[in-house]
Amino acid sequence: MTETTRPRVLIVFGGRSSEHEVSCATAAGILRAVDRTKWEVIPLGITRDGQWVRVADDPEALEFRDGRGQSVRAGRTRIALTPGGASLIELTYDADPSDPAARVVSVEDLGRVDVVMPLLHGPYGEDGTIQGLFEMADVRYVGCGVTSSAISMDKHLTKTVLAAAGIDVGSWELITPRQWEDDPQGCLDRLVPLGFPLFVKPCRAGSSIGISRVDCAEELATAVKEARNHDPRVIVEAGVSGREIECGVLGGRDSWRSGTAPLGEIEVPDGEFYDYELKYVDTEAIGLVCPASLPEPVAESIRSLAMEAFDALECEGLARVDFFYCEDDGRIVVNEVNTMPGFTPISMFPQMWAVGGLDYPALLDALLEEARSRDLGLR
Known part of the structure; x- marks a missing residue:
């Protein structure tokens, strides 16, 4: 050209x-x-x-x-x-x-x-x-539209929509600004029945910023305050003991759809979770395995659920759907959906697609071409 x-x-x-x-x-x-x-x-x-x-x-x-x-x-x-x-x-x-x-x-x-x-x-x-x-x-x-982006960014709304679609998203509680200001102790009291460990997160943040793992009730108030430093809306999730599996999705609302990439798995050191430090600083401490070693029926179920989540949230272009897979009982839980996953050289999304035969430049071409093919206005 x-x-x-x-x-x-x-x-x-x-x-x-x-x-x-x-x-x-x-x-x-x-x-x-x-x-x-x-x-x-x-x-x-x-x-x-x-x-x-x-x-x-x-x-x-x-x-x-x-x-x-x-x-x-x-x-x-x-x-x-x-x-x-x-x-x-x-x-x-x-x-x-x-x-x-x-x-x-x-x-x-x-x-x-x-x-x-x-x-x-x-x-x-x-x-x-x-x-x-x-x-x-x-x-x-490139990427999801207004409504899809807004819902997917809010962890509480994401879980609400996916749960309504029949997708397992685990147990959680939302703490709104008014609830915390009116009755902080009441907020903390309703978290305890979720069990421990708990993960306290800013509702609309990513890259594990502001997230705390909480192992006892005495740690909850500090964790909620830390999350509120980043977002006045806080979500508290029950811990799920499972392998962390990620699935990359490419798709459009119409006929354009490449489907799902080979699944990736995040391996973190014992006793830790995939926080900001491990994602971007101490990257050598984690393992990024792709394709993940899973029985094919399990892998197929995860890929199918990723597409169901993509469609339920009306995503466009791309998304990365993060799962927990519990080997003991076969449970598959959607953790969250990222509508603009990281594209750094060490990010899982481009690595998964590379394993699937779509290298970095080709992946970008696909996303840009899909965006250019869209109609303007309401779709």
Whole structure:
């Protein structure tokens, strides 16, 4: 393809959530892998306070180094996405744009956008907010729509929808802000019947940020307060003793569907759980096994449940469905559904598809092509 005929892809990353650094690392992997002969790429970063800025096309500047993630930095320019024609403009200010006295001194037209790949994890990106913006701007984008993204981001709503579809999601309790403010002890008292261990989580966060494993009632208050540091809504889940199995799904609402990847398994050290440190810092302490060693009937059941969850939540494009498989009784429990799973070089989603014969660039092509094939407006 020539320079003028390549579709233009806006790679959006960073964002306002606690997963800002993870999003930057995901963008680094995408920028390295995308086929530049087929796609024209525009990297766009969102700062921690929500400013849109043009970012250098430099994967190395965005990836984890020495256990530390990277951040999007703001300057005197801002990017705006204009509705109707789905085009970008860059505004340059004579001072810090956050200064009310700052004036625009120049405007640059950056041209059209054919498709957006939003690599934002967590609130203000993976939760339907930015998807709504793209819908308003009439621009196609990779991944789930507004409703699906919002429900899947909220662990309580995800479990509610999947349970209504007859899918085992384990036992849990939700603590809302009003419940905690009105009667914190009452909230703690209704958690105890779930049994121990319990896992206390921010309801709308990912990458295991703010999660605590609790082994006794005395630890609950501290764990709830830690989760509330990241989200005023807190979910508390009963522990499930099982193997951690993950399933990657590709699919569209219509006929486009690639199905499920070979299953992957997370092996963590005894007595620990798959937290932020193990995911992104001390990665050598865990095992990522793909394909997972499972009896074929069990593997088929997990893949089938992954598709059922994908459809129940009305997902589009991609999702990673995480399970617990209990070997003692054969129970299969959906833990959560990630509508924008990590795409770092060590992430399970691209690794599972690679084992299935779809390498990183081909996986990105499939996602971008599916997004470009969608109708605009209500689907």
